[in-house]
Amino acid sequence: MDFLNPLDAIFLAFESREHPMHVGGLQLFEPPADAGPEFARELYETMAAATEVRPRFRRHPSRMFGGFSSLAWSHAENVDLHYHVRRSALPSPGGMGDLLDLTERLHGQLLDRHRPLWETRLIEGLDDGRFAVYVKMHHALIDGVSAMRLLQRTLTDDPLDTRVRVPWVTPPPVTKDAFEAEHVDSPWQQLRRALPRIIRNSRSIATPLRGIIDGRLTLPMTAPPTMFNVPIGGARSIAVRSWPMERVNAIRTATGATVNDVVLAMSAAALRAYLIEHDALPADPLIAMVPVNIRSAAESDASEGNIVAACLANLATHLDDPIERLTAISTSMRETKQVFTQLPKLEAMALSALLMTPLGVSVIPGFEGLPRMPFNLVISNVPGPRKPVYMQGARLDSNYPLSIPFDSQAMNITLTSNSENLDFGIVGCRRTVPDLDRFPDHLEAGLAELERAVA
Structure with a gap:
């Protein structure tokens, strides 16, 4: 056991x-x-x-x-x-x-x-x-x-x-390294052993607190209510599409943003258009939770379970200009990562758990109607193969990741690199997210909008 x-x-x-x-x-x-x-x-x-x-x-x-x-x-x-x-x-x-x-x-x-x-x-x-x-x-x-x-x-x-x-x-x-990673203490033992150090280490506590106080961390419970943040059912809708990596890289080069920033900007533009289409765009910007891998090289292969940090990104969906939106997203992600990278791994995971605690509370009976959500949805970018790969001589053409909508989180966007493409998998609650098959069209429009802006 x-x-x-x-x-x-x-x-x-x-x-x-x-x-x-x-x-x-x-x-x-x-x-x-x-x-x-x-x-x-x-x-x-x-x-x-x-x-x-x-x-x-x-x-x-x-x-x-x-x-x-x-x-x-x-x-x-x-x-x-x-x-x-x-x-x-x-x-x-x-x-x-x-x-x-x-x-x-x-x-x-x-x-x-x-x-x-x-x-x-x-x-x-x-x-x-x-x-x-x-x-x-x-x-x-x-x-x-x-x-x-x-x-x-x-x-x-x-x-x-x-x-x-x-x-x-x-x-x-x-x-x-992998052998040693398999023989370290369990995460429970590591956390128990680290708690006294976390309590004693005022820097570990002060770093995220300073980030919160000076506004570098996007906070939970500041996301505006949207049509995604409602109780969900068990049936799912799925939409998929692929885009050439060269289109994303061209925007990255022209703006100095990261690939992930451009992906978030594409997603923000698509969310903005989708919500306008359904007459449901809030005045305040949507907030996305962006998982960031914090495993060591050995843990990536030898350890099991989840070792991630939860970064909250301001998607700037209230802004009409695509470059202003991308700049705001880049700033939000950069400052949040700066806070997390100053923390040891266990402290980063503890802070992530704190940021996500309101999401867990929302699934408890009687708490479903919280006026604010910790974030509006999860957008995750997972590294994939960088060159063509095969199974028994059959070439992997598309690789669509499919993740989890949560209660009060009715849509999830996950993507991965696949040779020269980015493959997107969008999963939604079938009952509460209508017309999900149109969402890839909004992603394409968001990417094209950025291309025109930097041309």
């Missing part, structure tokens, strides 16, 4: 039918030129035959006092791979709409807590000849950065390498 770290325990404790707490990904692959009609079936059979399942993929919540616990993991002795790894086909004609319809249904379904908390589905029948792989894992098992690095270790940059590597078998790299 293994104890969860505090953040992972929260992901298990807050899960309900309306709030599935898994992250996912939808990968589209282009089969090799010499692939036969049975390529997808044979690939599925090879995947399902990989039965040496790693410990992470055997974990499920332990049972205590007659029910499931959110404090500790149990490990399944036997994993039924034919339950966890399945094959599906789309109805004819098999367009992207059919694929997204199936993915929406899969992404809205809870994982079975009696079993290890992950599933994989190989999906064939797309009319353009591609096939898809949908994967979901409970967020208590993995964070976005770790999930992307795990995916990259299952792929290869050699199109002639036909070995099939699957996440549940792929081991972490064996290095001295």
Whole structure:
């Protein structure tokens, strides 16, 4: 039995039918030129035959006092791979709409807590000849950065390498640092040991307090109420699209902003247009929570669970000018990062937990109607492959990350780099976020607006 770290325990404790707490990904692959009609079936059979399942993929919540616990993991002795790894086909004609319809249904379904908390589905029948792989894992098992690095270790940059590597078998790299990271104290032990130091270390406390006092930190509970900040249901809507990285880099070069700043500005423009379209744009700027990875190189591969800091970014949606909006976003992110980078890792995680505490309170009965939210939505940029990668000779064409809408957080925007593209996955509550399929058009308009402004 293994104890969860505090953040992972929260992901298990807050899960309900309306709030599935898994992250996912939808990968589209282009089969090799010499692939036969049975390529997808044979690939599925090879995947399902990989039965040496790693410990992470055997974990499920332990049972205590007659029910499931959110404090500790149990490990399944036997994993039924034919339950966890399945094959599906789309109805004819098999367009992207059919694929997204199936993915929406899969992404809205809870994982079975009696079993290890992950599933994989190989999906064939797309009319353009591609096939898809949908994967979901409970967020208590993995964070976005770790999930992307795990995916990259299952792929290869050699199109002639036909070995099939699957996440549940792929081991972490064996290095001295990784070995040491696997044998350090648990996060609970580290936090308990660090608490006296945190209390004694006035600098650790004073640094974020000074950031709050002088306005360098965007505060929780300052986000304006929007149509996203309402109770949600369990059904999901999904929208996806890809953009060439060169378009984002051209704006970055022209303005001196970072890639993430430009992505946030695209998202801010899209949110502004979407809310205007629904006559729901607030006068105050929207606030986004932007997760920032704070793992060491060894922890990235050897440690499990979530090690992130929560930065709050002012999206400046009240500004009409795209360059003024980008400048405000860049300033907000730069100053927030400056505060976090001055803190040791555990203190940064503690401050992040403080910033996110109101979100947890909002799911408690009786607190759903809080007049202000800690932030309006999560926007996450996860590093992905920087060059073309393959699985059994099939090229990864698109890699759409799919994350979690929360109660009072009805939309999530997550993106990842994929060779020369940025792949966006937008997930929303089906009941409370209408016309989500139009949102990628607003993202394109936001990017084009920035391009015109810097031309």
